[in-house]
Amino acid sequence: MxxxxxxxxxxxxxxxxxxxxxxxxxxxxxxxxxxxxxxxxxxxxxxxxxxxxxxxxxxxxxxxxxxxxxxxxxxxxxxxxxxxxxxxxxxxxxxxxxxxxxxxxxxxxxxxxxxxxxxxxxxxxxxxxxxxxxxxxxxxxxxxxxxxxxxxxxxxxxxxxxxxxAAETILPAEIVPQYRRLVQAYGASALAPVSNKSCSECYVSLTTQLYLELKAGGVKFCTCGRLMFVGDDE
Ligand SMILES: [Zn+2]
CATH class of the missing domain: 1.10.287.1490 (Helix Hairpins)
Incomplete structure (x- = not known):
């Protein structure tokens, strides 16, 4: 999903x-x-x-x-x-x-x-x-x-x-435990919008393949731990 x-x-x-x-x-x-x-x-x-x-x-x-x-x-x-x-x-x-x-x-x-x-x-x-x-x-x-x-x-x-x-119900069940731990540790920064094809938390550049996977709705945690997503404007 x-x-x-x-x-x-x-x-x-x-x-x-x-x-x-x-x-x-x-x-x-x-x-x-x-x-x-x-x-x-x-x-x-x-x-x-x-x-x-x-x-x-x-x-x-x-x-x-x-x-x-x-x-x-x-x-x-x-x-x-x-x-x-x-x-x-x-x-x-x-x-x-x-x-x-x-x-x-x-x-x-x-x-x-x-x-x-x-x-x-x-x-x-x-x-x-x-x-x-x-x-x-x-x-x-x-x-x-x-x-x-x-x-x-x-x-x-x-x-x-x-x-x-209510918004969290879109998260696939298998990533919810990890997501909860992240929220516990980082609050809102548990989520990292992708900006200029990079993680906005740690600025690591994404490969084109990873970027496209995210854009297509793939679930990826960055190497810095955050759950990445591509916003509409990216
Ligand atoms: Zn990162």
């Missing part, structure tokens, strides 16, 4: 359409998974930025406490200075106050720097928070789009599978 060229071409076209629909069905979940990975990375980034901000606040708070105790110490020293018993004690207290005041001024500069760092870190956190919200919103939108398309695509796939099954 020979194959009809038109029938094979139809089967091939249906399989290509089915592959396109299956690809679209797989694309949605793949895009969603990729988007979720991006969100997870953003959340990790946010966590570390928040931890950094917290550390900076703690550092600034510690310096503030140091400043308060330094101020208290200078206040105490000034009190002692006022009641100094002698010149030597007065001078010692005076130089201690001068040294502490210098240290306090350095500390004040450090606090200003620490507070600036806190401000910058706060801006960074806010930025990553907004980015996280944006990618999450994008994900919701994508999920909705994928869900909206899914039912229609599944219907199309089911209809195409039926049409493919």
């Amino acid at each position: 020979g194959l009809s060229c038109a029938g094979m071409k139809q089967l091939y076209d249906l399989r290509l359409k089915l592959r396109e629909i299956s690809d679209q069905l797989e694309r949605g979940p793949r895009q969603i998974a990729a988007r979720k990975q991006i969100i997870n990375k953003k959340k990790e980034e946010l966590e570390s930025q928040r931890a950094r901000l917290k550390q900076m606040k703690v550092a600034a708070d510690q310096k503030n406490l140091q400043l308060k105790s330094s101020e208290a110490r200078i206040y105490d020293l000034n009190g002692k200075l006022n009641i100094a018993a002698n010149n030597r004690e007065y001078e010692a207290l005076g130089s201690q106050i001068a040294a502490d005041t210098m240290a306090k001024s350095v500390l004040e500069d450090e606090i200003l720097e620490a507070l600036e760092l806190v401000d910058v870190a706060q801006i960074d956190v806010r930025k990553v928070e907004l980015e996280t919200v944006a990618v999450e919103a994008e994900l919701q939108k994508l999920v909705a789009e994928v869900q909206a398309k899914e039912a229609g695509l599944k219907e199309q796939a089911a209809a195409l599978e039926q049409q493919v099954a």
Whole structure:
């Protein structure tokens, strides 16, 4: 029994359409998974930025406490200075106050720097928070789009599978097992239309005799494994 060229071409076209629909069905979940990975990375980034901000606040708070105790110490020293018993004690207290005041001024500069760092870190956190919200919103939108398309695509796939099954009835029974294995491995590419008297999958040239056999409806698998056929336009 020979194959009809038109029938094979139809089967091939249906399989290509089915592959396109299956690809679209797989694309949605793949895009969603990729988007979720991006969100997870953003959340990790946010966590570390928040931890950094917290550390900076703690550092600034510690310096503030140091400043308060330094101020208290200078206040105490000034009190002692006022009641100094002698010149030597007065001078010692005076130089201690001068040294502490210098240290306090350095500390004040450090606090200003620490507070600036806190401000910058706060801006960074806010930025990553907004980015996280944006990618999450994008994900919701994508999920909705994928869900909206899914039912229609599944219907199309089911209809195409039926049409493919109907088109496959032209295949001689003895080649069906091999054909099934090929479809399992290559999908639509299990079938190879002959183009320019060559296999369109592996480009091997056909002998004129083989070409004519195919054109007459012969059943031939190429050396690359595919089931070859000659379309109407060849
Ligand atoms: Zn081939």
